Amino acid sequence: MDTDQNTNPHLPPRPAQPPVARHWLxxxxxxxxxxxxxTVIEPWVDVAGDVAAxxxxxxxxxxxxxxxxxxxxxxxxxxxxxxxxxxxLHRLDRGAFRALGVYNEFGLSERxxxxxxxxxxxxxxxxxxxxxxxxxxGGRP
Amino acid sequence: MIWEDVLLPRWFEAPDLARAFGDALHxxxxxxxxxxxxxxxxxxxxxxxxxxxxxxxxAGEFCLHVAAFPRQADLARIDEWAVLxxxxxxxxxxxxxxxxxxxxxxxxxxxxxxxxxxxxxDADALDRDEYYIVRRKVLATA
Numbered sequence: 001m002d003t004d005q006n007t008n009p010h011l012p013p014r015p016a017q018p019p020v021a022r023h024w025l026x027x028x029x030x031x032x033x034x035x036x037x038x039t040v041i042e043p044w045v046d047v048a049g050d051v052a053a054x055x056x057x058x059x060x061x062x063x064x065x066x067x068x069x070x071x072x073x074x075x076x077x078x079x080x081x082x083x084x085x086x087x088x089l090h091r092l093d094r095g096a097f098r099a100l101g102v103y104n105e106f107g108l109s110e111r112x113x114x115x116x117x118x119x120x121x122x123x124x125x126x127x128x129x130x131x132x133x134x135x136x137x138g139g140r141p
Numbered sequence: 142m143i144w145e146d147v148l149l150p151r152w153f154e155a156p157d158l159a160r161a162f163g164d165a166l167h168x169x170x171x172x173x174x175x176x177x178x179x180x181x182x183x184x185x186x187x188x189x190x191x192x193x194x195x196x197x198x199x200a201g202e203f204c205l206h207v208a209a210f211p212r213q214a215d216l217a218r219i220d221e222w223a224v225l226x227x228x229x230x231x232x233x234x235x236x237x238x239x240x241x242x243x244x245x246x247x248x249x250x251x252x253x254x255x256x257x258x259x260x261x262x263d264a265d266a267l268d269r270d271e272y273y274i275v276r277r278k279v280l281a282t283a
Contacts, residue, residue: 020245020268030179031197033146033206035239076244078264084243094145098208102179111180118182118193119210 011057012066014079018051023083025090026136030101030115038097042135045071045088051081090132095121099129108133142211142221143249144228148203148237148272158194158207161231165224166216168192191216201271203237226255237272250277257281 021027025040041047050068053059059068064075071086083089092100099121106112108130116126144165153161155175163170168191175194176182182193191213197206211217229236229251236251240259245267250258261276 017264020264021270022245022267031195031206031208033148033208033239035146035243036241037243039243074243076246076264078246078261080245080264082243082245105179111183114183115179118179118186120193120212121210 008057010059010061010066012054012061012075012079013064014075016051016054016066016073016075016081017079018047019073019082020080025100025132026104028097028101028104030098030105032097032101034094034097034101036094038092038094039083039085040090040092040097040100040132041083042088042090054081090135092128092132093125095125096128096132099126100132103129103133104136142217142224143238144221144224145209145211146239147207147209147225147228148199149205149207149232149234150203150237151234152198152205153196153207153232153234155196157232158196161228162192162194162209164231165227166192166211166219186212199270199272201266201273203272225251229253229255237274249280250274255282 023039023041026043028040050071053068054066059066066073071089072084073081074084075081085091099116102112102115158175159170159173163173173192174182174186174190177196186193193210195208198204199206225236230253233253235253238249240247240249246262246264248260248262250260257280258277259280260274263273263275266273
């Protein structure tokens with residue numbers, strides 16, 4: 001029997017798997033399905049490292065939530081993690097997520113703005129989408 | 142609104158979607174523009190287009206993603222569950238919609254008769270943008 005499994009309260013109840021692709025900031029497109037709230041991950045974040053740390057019991061576990069390297073993840077019954085908040089994570093409402101998808105595909109261009117106009121995406125959502133889009137080029141803060 | 146991103150179990154022609162969403166939102170189908178490419182709407186939507194829909198084929202049990210872009214604020218004031226019920230009823234199809242939580246695999250499915258089920262999707266398939274239900278639990282009957 002694995003002693004560590006029995007004694008380390010920070011081990012996940014089941015092996016943790018990385019978040020699904022929709023959470024990667026650079027993978028969001030203008031066709032991506034948006035939820036009311038969506039958390040995306042900046043490209044520099046070492047998600048594989050976070051997952052490995054969680055599986056090694058090196059994260060701080062509270063229930064189904066894990067804090068590791070300044071980021072919080074929650075584990076689903078399937079074993080999959082989803083990002084919650086923290087360094088390099090952004091929580092976007094549907095409008096900002098949709099704006100990000102358009103910027104990812106069309107850049108900060110007139111075409112992008114025309115498409116956002118046609119979709120009636122508000123200026124505040126565009127601003128957030130642009131800000132998050134720009135982090136893909138900025139690297140780790 | 143819950144009807145802004147809807148997955149459907151089969152492909153629907155543009156007039157059928159325009160009619161279903163139009164009925165649900167008290168719009169004439171002519172006021173609903175359906176496009177397959179984002180650029181197709183540019184320069185074509187006007188003040189007379191309160192609703193834009195974009196169709197995207199996806200893989201899995203639910204093969205059509207309809208993204209709805211409301212262009213009039215008053216559409217948000219219509220009961221969103223009633224809107225979804227009418228869409229399902231008009232299309233004679235179940236609709237899969239994201240729930241309001243952050244979890245990726247828990248969704249809601251509304252049947253054509255208005256029954257709502259909480260469903261769990263295959264997480265590995267979701268990673269490939271494919272949508273398959275692996276478990277369901279009835280939340281509310283019609």
